[in-house]
Amino acid sequence: MLLVVLELVGIAVFAASGAVAAVRAGLDVFGVIVLALTTALGGGVLRDLLLGVTPPSALVHWPYLLVPAVTGLVVFRHHPRVARLRRAVLLLDAVGLGLFVTAGTSTALALGTPPYTACLIGMTSGIGGGAVRDVLLREIPLVLRREIYAVAALAGGVVVTSGHVLGLPPGPVALIATALVVAVRVLALWRKWNAPVARGFDA
Amino acid sequence: MLLVVLELVGIAVFAASGAVAAVRAGLDVFGVIVLALTTALGGGVLRDLLLGVTPPSALVHWPYLLVPAVTGLVVFRHHPRVARLRRAVLLLDAVGLGLFVTAGTSTALALGTPPYTACLIGMTSGIGGGAVRDVLLREIPLVLRREIYAVAALAGGVVVTSGHVLGLPPGPVALIATALVVAVRVLALWRKWNAPVARGFDA
Amino acid sequence: MLLVVLELVGIAVFAASGAVAAVRAGLDVFGVIVLALTTALGGGVLRDLLLGVTPPSALVHWPYLLVPAVTGLVVFRHHPRVARLRRAVLLLDAVGLGLFVTAGTSTALALGTPPYTACLIGMTSGIGGGAVRDVLLREIPLVLRREIYAVAALAGGVVVTSGHVLGLPPGPVALIATALVVAVRVLALWRKWNAPVARGFDA
Numbered sequence: 001m002l003l004v005v006l007e008l009v010g011i012a013v014f015a016a017s018g019a020v021a022a023v024r025a026g027l028d029v030f031g032v033i034v035l036a037l038t039t040a041l042g043g044g045v046l047r048d049l050l051l052g053v054t055p056p057s058a059l060v061h062w063p064y065l066l067v068p069a070v071t072g073l074v075v076f077r078h079h080p081r082v083a084r085l086r087r088a089v090l091l092l093d094a095v096g097l098g099l100f101v102t103a104g105t106s107t108a109l110a111l112g113t114p115p116y117t118a119c120l121i122g123m124t125s126g127i128g129g130g131a132v133r134d135v136l137l138r139e140i141p142l143v144l145r146r147e148i149y150a151v152a153a154l155a156g157g158v159v160v161t162s163g164h165v166l167g168l169p170p171g172p173v174a175l176i177a178t179a180l181v182v183a184v185r186v187l188a189l190w191r192k193w194n195a196p197v198a199r200g201f202d203a
Numbered sequence: 204m205l206l207v208v209l210e211l212v213g214i215a216v217f218a219a220s221g222a223v224a225a226v227r228a229g230l231d232v233f234g235v236i237v238l239a240l241t242t243a244l245g246g247g248v249l250r251d252l253l254l255g256v257t258p259p260s261a262l263v264h265w266p267y268l269l270v271p272a273v274t275g276l277v278v279f280r281h282h283p284r285v286a287r288l289r290r291a292v293l294l295l296d297a298v299g300l301g302l303f304v305t306a307g308t309s310t311a312l313a314l315g316t317p318p319y320t321a322c323l324i325g326m327t328s329g330i331g332g333g334a335v336r337d338v339l340l341r342e343i344p345l346v347l348r349r350e351i352y353a354v355a356a357l358a359g360g361v362v363v364t365s366g367h368v369l370g371l372p373p374g375p376v377a378l379i380a381t382a383l384v385v386a387v388r389v390l391a392l393w394r395k396w397n398a399p400v401a402r403g404f405d406a
Numbered sequence: 407m408l409l410v411v412l413e414l415v416g417i418a419v420f421a422a423s424g425a426v427a428a429v430r431a432g433l434d435v436f437g438v439i440v441l442a443l444t445t446a447l448g449g450g451v452l453r454d455l456l457l458g459v460t461p462p463s464a465l466v467h468w469p470y471l472l473v474p475a476v477t478g479l480v481v482f483r484h485h486p487r488v489a490r491l492r493r494a495v496l497l498l499d500a501v502g503l504g505l506f507v508t509a510g511t512s513t514a515l516a517l518g519t520p521p522y523t524a525c526l527i528g529m530t531s532g533i534g535g536g537a538v539r540d541v542l543l544r545e546i547p548l549v550l551r552r553e554i555y556a557v558a559a560l561a562g563g564v565v566v567t568s569g570h571v572l573g574l575p576p577g578p579v580a581l582i583a584t585a586l587v588v589a590v591r592v593l594a595l596w597r598k599w600n601a602p603v604a605r606g607f608d609a
Contacts, residue, residue, distance in 0.1 A: 027348065030352070031346075031347040031348060034346055050460060054255030055311075059320045059324060059327075060319070060320050062319065065323070117465045139544075140542065144428070144437040144441055149436070149440075228546075230550055230551065233557065234549075234551060248456075252455055255458070258523050262523045263520070265522065338541060
């Protein structure tokens with residue numbers, strides 16, 4: 001139950017990041033919705049393929065499709081002003097990353113995957129959706145350009161896995177893991193926004 | 204049987220679309236054949252992975268490889284004039300989309316996948332090959348740029364699934380679904396070719 | 407045992423090719439490590455998904471992660487001068503291709519996959535990592551631009567498969583197959599470096 005809620009919120013947030021990126025790239029309403037769906041569901045589908053769960057749950061239960069489609073439509077109609085879109089993509093991406101890493105790691109552990117593997121699959125699940133979004137829009141993925149991206153994802157996976165191994169209650173652990181990922185990313189972004197970036201890789 | 208024929212024709216048509224796009228991008232004969240194979244088989248491999256069919260049927264039976272390889276070679280030798288290549292890619296893509304959505308949805312249903320999931324996997328199977336082709340050639344995929352692309356695919360999947368649920372004969376249903384997808388796409392393209400496109404996204 | 411060694415050496419070599427490409431693209435240390443990991447593990451993960459081995463072995467055993475991460479770090483600290491980076495990527499890619507095609511085909515055969523399919527999965531496994539590397543850096547993949555790329559991979563797969571069918575000892579066969587792929591690729595590169603290339607596709 002906790003997992004499903006975490007995952008649906010993460011899907012909505014990643015859908016919004018995909019939709020905002022699509023609006024920024026000048027796509028029309030259908031393109032925006034398709035990119036919202038791809039970004040939102042890419043990580044989870046990848047996770048299920050790696051775990052051997054077929055068909056992936058994102059294709060079996062309708063809320064997984066309805067939530068990102070509606071999110072994409074809402075963003076298309078009411079997106080913030082263009083000047084603020086870049087920040088919006090990065091912030092939404094940070095929150096989505098936290099939620100997906102946590103949900104992905106927890107799902108893998110719940111299926112009996114060993115901790116080491118669960119941690120990696122959680123990371124992949126968090127990074128996957130955003131990477132697909134960036135590749136489809138012909139950008140070099142954030143995970144390659146932002147120093148702290150993969151490290152933040154890893155930290156979240158380690159917290160969830162450690163909590164599981166130590167037998168701590170999953171709810172608070174999930175909350176802490178998500179908050180940690182978001183905090184690390186937002187801190188990195190905030191520092192960047194105020195500092196000149198060497199070698200021009202701040203796109 | 205019907206499924207195999209549908210799929211092989213779809214493979215040939217998608218292979219031609221990939222080969223023409225590769226010729227247009229200036230690739231040599233080997234690049235053209237590899238892109239023909241990737242475009243033709245990408246959607247089916249993705250479908251089999253989503254359905255848990257391993258190894259994917261495209262890698263098990265040799266006609267799945269021979270048909271697109273020969274198609275790629277033929278296109279390389281006898282491609283239409285450069286000025287008409289862009290239309291050729293779009294037209295072939297439309298027919299391939301129709302055939303793949305129909306074949307993909309039918310395959311999923313034949314394996315006992317629930318209708319909702321079968322419909323989505325059919326769509327993915329139709330959209331996947333063309334998306335891989337465009338990403339490899341560094342273009343933003345058609346499905347993100349053409350309004351009616353995903354909707355056409357969805358319509359085809361819904362027709363096949365509805366026919367299955369209602370117990371209608373699969374042959375005529377497959378024909379109608381394929382024709383519907385092609386008709387919607389061609390209509391959209393024809394309208395585009397004669398009308399100015401807002402905001403310059405008609406690549 | 408032979409398989410594991412082959413695969414780990416291939417992983418290190420592909421990781422180096424990814425890391426050098428990332429350095430060339432101006433990525434920072436984290437981006438270099440992530441791209442080293444993706445390039446090194448992409449082909450093996452794809453192979454395992456096609457074979458239905460989940461979770462993929464690259465995510466289960468820690469050397470598969472440690473080797474490319476360390477390789478990426480070492481390349482980042484001690485990479486050759488910029489002028490020689492392009493050749494370094496191509497040479498490392500050739501060796502990695504040979505090792506991966508051989509290891510991938512052998513793994514597939516060891517799992518009881520029919521020869522034809524094993525050969526194709528070995529090719530895919532060899533080509534996959536480099537293709538992911540190039541797509542993430544927004545380049546058209548080598549396999550589409552270099553005439554002999556797919557043919558070299560195919561030749562390696564055919565040698566391994568033939569050896570298996572004929573019951574020859576796997577060690578020498580693996581060595582010959584790897585050497586064949588590397589020789590074909592290096593020969594093609596060497597010829598290119600000294601000859602003008604038609605139509606400007608020598609990126």
